[in-house]
Amino acid sequence: MSNRFVAGAILIAVFACSPLTRAQTTERRESGKNIHRDGWDRIVPPAPKDQKSDPAPVRDLTGIWEPTPGYRDGVFATGPREYPSDGKPEHELPFTPLGLKTWKEHKAGFGTAAVPIAENNDPFDICDPIGYPRVELFNLRAIQIFQSKSQVAIIYQNDQVWRNIWMDGRELPKEILEPRWYGYSVGKWTDDYTFVMETVGLDERTWIDNVGRPHSDELKITETWHRVNHDILEITMTIEDPKMYTKPWSPLNKFRMRLQPEWFDIREMICSASEAQEYNKTVAEQAVADKNAKKK
Amino acid sequence: MRNRQVTGFLVTVALLLLSGSLFAHHGNAAYDSKTVTVKGTVTAWVWTNPHTFLKFDAKDEKGNVVHWLGEWNAPSTLINFGITAKSFKVGEEVTITMTGMSKTGQPVGRVTKVILPDGQELSMGSER
Numbered sequence: 387m388s389n390r391f392v393a394g395a396i397l398i399a400v401f402a403c404s405p406l407t408r409a410q411t412t413e414r415r416e417s418g419k420n421i422h423r424d425g426w427d428r429i430v431p432p433a434p435k436d437q438k439s440d441p442a443p444v445r446d447l448t449g450i451w452e453p454t455p456g457y458r459d460g461v462f463a464t465g466p467r468e469y470p471s472d473g474k475p476e477h478e479l480p481f482t483p484l485g486l487k488t489w490k491e492h493k494a495g496f497g498t499a500a501v502p503i504a505e506n507n508d509p510f511d512i513c514d515p516i517g518y519p520r521v522e523l524f525n526l527r528a529i530q531i532f533q534s535k536s537q538v539a540i541i542y543q544n545d546q547v548w549r550n551i552w553m554d555g556r557e558l559p560k561e562i563l564e565p566r567w568y569g570y571s572v573g574k575w576t577d578d579y580t581f582v583m584e585t586v587g588l589d590e591r592t593w594i595d596n597v598g599r600p601h602s603d604e605l606k607i608t609e610t611w612h613r614v615n616h617d618i619l620e621i622t623m624t625i626e627d628p629k630m631y632t633k634p635w636s637p638l639n640k641f642r643m644r645l646q647p648e649w650f651d652i653r654e655m656i657c658s659a660s661e662a663q664e665y666n667k668t669v670a671e672q673a674v675a676d677k678n679a680k681k682k
Numbered sequence: 683m684r685n686r687q688v689t690g691f692l693v694t695v696a697l698l699l700l701s702g703s704l705f706a707h708h709g710n711a712a713y714d715s716k717t718v719t720v721k722g723t724v725t726a727w728v729w730t731n732p733h734t735f736l737k738f739d740a741k742d743e744k745g746n747v748v749h750w751l752g753e754w755n756a757p758s759t760l761i762n763f764g765i766t767a768k769s770f771k772v773g774e775e776v777t778i779t780m781t782g783m784s785k786t787g788q789p790v791g792r793v794t795k796v797i798l799p800d801g802q803e804l805s806m807g808s809e810r
Contacts, residue, residue, distance in 0.1 A: 417764035417804040427761075458759070458809075511732075527758070543758075655758045661730040668728075668735060668751065 422457050425651035430457070433644055439615035444578045447531045447538060447611060450652065451619055454644035460526030463596055464496045466637035471497030471597040485600060485630035492598030499598075508598070509591055511666065513657040515567040516545045517592030518585060519607050519623060523637050524596040528652045538573055538581065543652045551583045562587040565603065579613045594625065595637065602629035612640075619643040717781045718791060722750055727770035729757055736770060736793055738778060752778055752793040755806065763806045774799055 422430040433455045453460035465471040469479060481489065490499065493506045510516050516524070527543040536554040541547070551573040559570050565587055573583035585607040594601050605627040612620045620640040625631065722740030736752040754760060757767070770776065776798055780791030795805040 415764040415766070417802070418807040419764070420762055420807065420809060421764065422762050457762075653758055653761075655756075656731065658731060662732070664728070664730060665732060665735075 424649075425653035428649065428651070430646065430650060439617040442579050442613040442615050445575050446533065447581060447613060447619065448533045450528060450530045450646040450648070450650045451643040452528045452646055453526060454618070454642050457527065460641070462524050462526065465595050465597045465599070466523040467641055468639050469635065469637050471499075473498045479599065479635060480632040482628075482630055482632055484602075485627075488600035488630065489598060492593060492600060494593075494596065494598035497597030509593065510657065511662065513659045513662045514591065515547065516657070517567040517589060518549060518569050519625070519637075520593055520595055521545065521547060521568075522621070522623065523594060525655070527655060528646070528650070529643070530652060538583075541652070543655050546654060546656050558584060558586050562603070565589040567592060569607070581611045583609045583611070585609075600630055601625075601627050604629050617645045619645070714783055715781070716783045717779065717794075718783055719777060719779045720750060721775065721777045724770050724772055724774045724776055725749070726772065727767075729767040732756055734760060736778065736796065738776065748789050750778070750789040750791075752780055752791055754793040755810075760806070763804075763809075765804050769804060770796070
């Protein structure tokens with residue numbers, strides 16, 4: 387009896403610990419492959435190859451969009467698609483002397499001038515608002531666009547923020563009384579499939595991208611969102627800031643987003659101050675340990 | 683036998699010339715490009731932004747307990763690779779591979795792969 391009991395217990399234990407059993411739970415699921423899931427843990431179908439899309443609807447950007455062909459293609463950790471900070475001559479920006487000086491004062495975790503984590507002064511590290519245009523030039527993930535007669539509203543997965551682009555005929559403010567993290571935006575349709583928006587009044591505390599490119603109070607952003615067909619939207623952005631750059635430059639040029647299913651739930655991706663504090667504390671402990679190790 | 687008694691420590695140290703990893707937000711300037719594999723006991727799985735941390739204890743060659751810190755990607759990225767807030771339990775014995783170690787030799791690194799007690803491997807595959 388005793389032996390039977392032991393054998394039975396072993397069998398149960400083996401079964402309970404087997405990968406097959408554990409695979410049924412959320413604790414153990416297939417790993418090593420990139421299986422994209424939305425916020426409700428539903429598997430998102432990958433972008434189809436050679437898909438023939440329906441024509442785009444007229445003057446309509448509504449829907450949920452993600453970078454394509456890969457949903458992580460808009461992470462841009464080392465700088466935006468057209469101008470990564472990689473030391474290549476063709477990616478050098480047309481800095482003014484002030485622009486170059488200000489960029490050097492920005493201690494970013496990425497790019498050609500990257501510093502160790504404990505030494506950086508990235509405002510987003512302490513959960514200051516990521517701001518615009520960085521919300522599109524770093525971790526451009528899922529977005530959802532709502533549209534009415536008077537405005538286009540964009541909500542971003544990154545930092546769970548939104549922007550309102552007015553198209554009720556108003557002009558950009560002549561004078562900025564209150565700079566904003568996400569600025570003041572107006573937009574208009576230049577044809578049935580092309581929406582052009584302009585933004586000014588951006589808070590100078592924000593960085594343009596993840597490698598610390600700077601901007602001044604004279605920053606003006608122009609974006610062209612062109613709906614190629616029903617499924618694809620192309621984003622082109624141009625940056626003008628005569629204080630920081632001698633000529634305009636375009637960090638994004640026809641960057642592609644794909645329309646997602648209506649059931650797609652945008653995942654939370656929020657900079658939590660307490661989590662950032664915990665992270666920075668942990669990093670600081672590491673930095674102190676490193677410093678002590680150097681002294682020895 | 684002696685080796686067994688000091689297991690739970692570094693198994694392999696290999697120098698790999700890998701390019702910088704694509705951890706978002708924070709950089710990797712404090713890390714070099716070594717790859718280290720350590721067998722240890724999970725003390726905490728910190729599922730936080732901007733990055734996650736796997737804390738674990740392992741014994742060094744002299745039998746002293748070393749408190750390791752493995753930094754991994756953001757939750758919003760790991761979740762797509764089958765790695766969740768519930769992937770690790772405190773007290774579990776796991777084998778952790780880290781690529782990118784503290785340049786000053788501290789027990790800190792960037793996690794690339796973890797093997798669970800049941801043999802399952804958690805990783806981002808070829809992606810970083």
